[in-house]
Amino acid sequence: MKIAILPGDGIGPEITKQAVKILDAFDLTKDIEYAPIGGSAFELHNDPLPTGTLDLAKKADAILLGAVGDWKYDQLPREKRPEQGLLRIRQGLNLFANLRPAIMFPELTHASSLKASVVSGLDIMIIRELTGDIYFGQPRGISVNENNEREGVNTMRYAESEIERIAHVAFQTAQRRKQKLCSVDKANVLETTELWREIFTNIGKSYPDVQLSHMYVDNAAMQLIRDPKQFDVIATGNIFGDILSDQASMLTGSIGMLPSASLDANNKGMYEPSHGSAPDIAGKDTANPLATILSLAMMFKYTFKDEAKYLLIENAVRQVLQDGYRTQDIFSTDTKLIGCEQMGDLVVDRLEGSL
Numbered sequence: 001m002k003i004a005i006l007p008g009d010g011i012g013p014e015i016t017k018q019a020v021k022i023l024d025a026f027d028l029t030k031d032i033e034y035a036p037i038g039g040s041a042f043e044l045h046n047d048p049l050p051t052g053t054l055d056l057a058k059k060a061d062a063i064l065l066g067a068v069g070d071w072k073y074d075q076l077p078r079e080k081r082p083e084q085g086l087l088r089i090r091q092g093l094n095l096f097a098n099l100r101p102a103i104m105f106p107e108l109t110h111a112s113s114l115k116a117s118v119v120s121g122l123d124i125m126i127i128r129e130l131t132g133d134i135y136f137g138q139p140r141g142i143s144v145n146e147n148n149e150r151e152g153v154n155t156m157r158y159a160e161s162e163i164e165r166i167a168h169v170a171f172q173t174a175q176r177r178k179q180k181l182c183s184v185d186k187a188n189v190l191e192t193t194e195l196w197r198e199i200f201t202n203i204g205k206s207y208p209d210v211q212l213s214h215m216y217v218d219n220a221a222m223q224l225i226r227d228p229k230q231f232d233v234i235a236t237g238n239i240f241g242d243i244l245s246d247q248a249s250m251l252t253g254s255i256g257m258l259p260s261a262s263l264d265a266n267n268k269g270m271y272e273p274s275h276g277s278a279p280d281i282a283g284k285d286t287a288n289p290l291a292t293i294l295s296l297a298m299m300f301k302y303t304f305k306d307e308a309k310y311l312l313i314e315n316a317v318r319q320v321l322q323d324g325y326r327t328q329d330i331f332s333t334d335t336k337l338i339g340c341e342q343m344g345d346l347v348v349d350r351l352e353g354s355l
């Protein structure tokens, strides 16, 4: 199995390093290769996604990405900014299905800003369409209009086939869970999502075992806070999924705990923490590497179909949490504060103990 590692910017290098320690524990570091993406790639090659990086990612069986972005690149022309590296690799590899689980580890129930009774036992899977919608729709840009003032334009756009393929992923994911799927849209206002709703309803007919419901995105935002445990699988478009997945992450205590998988039609995938590059804490050894480590676990589950390794990694994470170790984002006074490196080492230690 060839794994490409793209550390990226900010805390990206330090968190991916902890996941590589896990690969090392499995004796799987022979076939890993590194390549730059985001701001670090811009510094080296004047391009946030150099050809060499895209080629490596195409050749690899799976990709582990840290994070991209830094405020210091905000003034660059858009195509040079770090985020473009991420958007182009998602598009270039056709990674249309983004799986963002929000799982509450029992040890962290009190790290959530919501009442323990609302979030304990929470287990939601958000399925976000990742290569369409207003993120990629044309026309787009800032231009001068007929009144001689500047005007910004983005286009929300989904073709039927794009909605169909993500719908199948969503229904099949629900089949493997509690058979409940909530499709989130804004069909009362936006035609794009009216089509989305129609297609989900039609495809639902071939999944009679899955209970399909529809919800407007504003209501979904409210319900996620009011009663998040009503959800099993949520499926939505790119922009709504971006927002709702950040919101869902905080239910579990910290965005530093949330992994993600971005899959193509053949389950080739790119795995990355749901959080960003946090340049303010980069290099300080305070970042939480668990989202990245759990993303690696997802790689074994979804791309390599190795459920055993997925469970080994997840259990090692649980043990470290049970033993009371916390990075600063999930720290509370009755727990032990540690840094990024030590968190990585402890997970490896617990993992090796069960190998």
Ligand code: IPM
Residues within 6 Å of the ligand: 069, 083, 086, 087, 242, 274
């Ligand atoms: C995410 C991020 C990205 C997105 C940014 C960094 C381009 O917020 O993965 O959720 O908007 O998709």
Ligand code: MG
Residues within 6 Å of the ligand: 242, 243, 246
């Ligand atoms: Mg986001």
